[in-house]
Amino acid sequence: MLRFRRPATTEPSTVQTADDETLMLSAQGGDLDAYNVLVIRHQRAVFNVCYRILGSTAEAEDAAQDTFLKAWQAAKSFKGGVVRPWMFRIVTNRCYDALRSSARHPTDSLSGDEDHLDQDLPDSDELVNPLTQVERRETSVLLQEALDRLSADQRIAVILCDVQRFSYEEASQIIGVPSGTVKSRAFRGRERLRQSLGSDPESRELLAGEGRFSNE
Amino acid sequence: MNEERANDRDTTGMNDTPERQQWFDSAGHLTTGALNESIDGSLSAFDDELLRHHLTVCAECGARREGLARTVALVRSMPEVEPHRSFEIASNPLPGSKPPAKSWFQGVLAPAFPALRVAVAAVFLLLVGVSATDLITQRDDQGDQVAMVADTPAARPESVSLEEAPQAIGAPPAAPAANIEAAESDEAMFAEPSEALGDAAARDDSDTSETGEKVDAGADAMDQPGPTPPPEPSPTPDASVARVDAAEESDGLSNWRIVEISLLLLLFWLVVTWIGVERMRKR
Numbered sequence: 001m002l003r004f005r006r007p008a009t010t011e012p013s014t015v016q017t018a019d020d021e022t023l024m025l026s027a028q029g030g031d032l033d034a035y036n037v038l039v040i041r042h043q044r045a046v047f048n049v050c051y052r053i054l055g056s057t058a059e060a061e062d063a064a065q066d067t068f069l070k071a072w073q074a075a076k077s078f079k080g081g082v083v084r085p086w087m088f089r090i091v092t093n094r095c096y097d098a099l100r101s102s103a104r105h106p107t108d109s110l111s112g113d114e115d116h117l118d119q120d121l122p123d124s125d126e127l128v129n130p131l132t133q134v135e136r137r138e139t140s141v142l143l144q145e146a147l148d149r150l151s152a153d154q155r156i157a158v159i160l161c162d163v164q165r166f167s168y169e170e171a172s173q174i175i176g177v178p179s180g181t182v183k184s185r186a187f188r189g190r191e192r193l194r195q196s197l198g199s200d201p202e203s204r205e206l207l208a209g210e211g212r213f214s215n216e
Numbered sequence: 217m218n219e220e221r222a223n224d225r226d227t228t229g230m231n232d233t234p235e236r237q238q239w240f241d242s243a244g245h246l247t248t249g250a251l252n253e254s255i256d257g258s259l260s261a262f263d264d265e266l267l268r269h270h271l272t273v274c275a276e277c278g279a280r281r282e283g284l285a286r287t288v289a290l291v292r293s294m295p296e297v298e299p300h301r302s303f304e305i306a307s308n309p310l311p312g313s314k315p316p317a318k319s320w321f322q323g324v325l326a327p328a329f330p331a332l333r334v335a336v337a338a339v340f341l342l343l344v345g346v347s348a349t350d351l352i353t354q355r356d357d358q359g360d361q362v363a364m365v366a367d368t369p370a371a372r373p374e375s376v377s378l379e380e381a382p383q384a385i386g387a388p389p390a391a392p393a394a395n396i397e398a399a400e401s402d403e404a405m406f407a408e409p410s411e412a413l414g415d416a417a418a419r420d421d422s423d424t425s426e427t428g429e430k431v432d433a434g435a436d437a438m439d440q441p442g443p444t445p446p447p448e449p450s451p452t453p454d455a456s457v458a459r460v461d462a463a464e465e466s467d468g469l470s471n472w473r474i475v476e477i478s479l480l481l482l483l484f485w486l487v488v489t490w491i492g493v494e495r496m497r498k499r
Contacts, residue, residue: 036304047299061299068303136295143294162291187252194280194287 020083027075035075038083039068045164046091052159053095055148063098067091089174092156099152146196154189161186239267246270246277255285329493336486343479350472
């Protein structure tokens, strides 16, 4: 109990090594530095989820920024537990809102974003074969296109369960539906992805070479 | 979306109870749920063995499972995209800390915007109501006054004969000679109708008035024929009361005018404020 009552501020030296929950307690006490450590820790994952769901770099950046701002403002409502699912719940809600908004005001964002995707892919792994890098980029583009063809529910389920590797139980808490429903959506989404990638010759080649690609 | 969900239930069979879970569809092939559970490795040893056995004999299910496994592996190996910028919060009011001081305009007027709209509407309706009532009552009063004045003999000095004049002022009829004398001595008595409309009390105090001597002269003349009868009540008391009421109402109307002008000013101020708030909101 004392842990919750004391003024939650973390020493600068321990901030970097503190776990998410400790940082969140500090953030609840108004420690912006501690919260920013959380942001840095999760921003890549949050941005990627936004990007995979929304399919646009600009929209994903807006959504990620909104998510961290909302999480900061709602820090007091955090009742304890694991921070990551709580934060991803805010992410998915924000993405659902963005998808609803874009459904009302459709824009041609995906066609123009493939170039961004090429630039966005990490080049940090310099030792990887250039051919593999090209393959990865192509795969990423094709996968993103296939993901965009899924319904919002299936897409979010697949991204949370397969890309972010949340368990079905965690994903059900994030989305706010029973775990059976999450499984159902994820399985259906995978099946559609398989059909979508299998129908495209380029994708089929990539799928055929996937064993080699994923083993590297 | 509902169709998809219904479809999900049909094909995956994941919403069924364990007793009802069926790994095979009506055509004898593995369901999507069974294949995915197999890929996730969440099947029991018995179910896993059952599925593996089926995959050895069913090429179609084997190909489906192979494609699904590759797809899942592909999705799981998707490279992460690097964000162009950091999402750290540079400066923000701390949760629970005091928000920055807002201007009076932002802090008070903007939140009170709906109330202001109601207030403006209410004031407008009040003004319309007051103006309408004012107009109607004014017109009625004027009509009543005109009618009363027309019916009052005292209000027509030019038509009052010298014999009727004392009655008009509430005095008893006097001897014609004395009356004529008194009347001739003071023609100014009828010059001012308001004096003619004075009541009995006013006449009692007439000793101290400017025309006191003239009235005394008339009273002396009236005393001559006999004892003065007690003063009778005015024959037209309603007319005098109506005049007083009209005067009071005219004072009341002028007060209403002041209130009206004040309310108009208030309305103007509210409208200006409203416009200001609207502009601020648009910004």
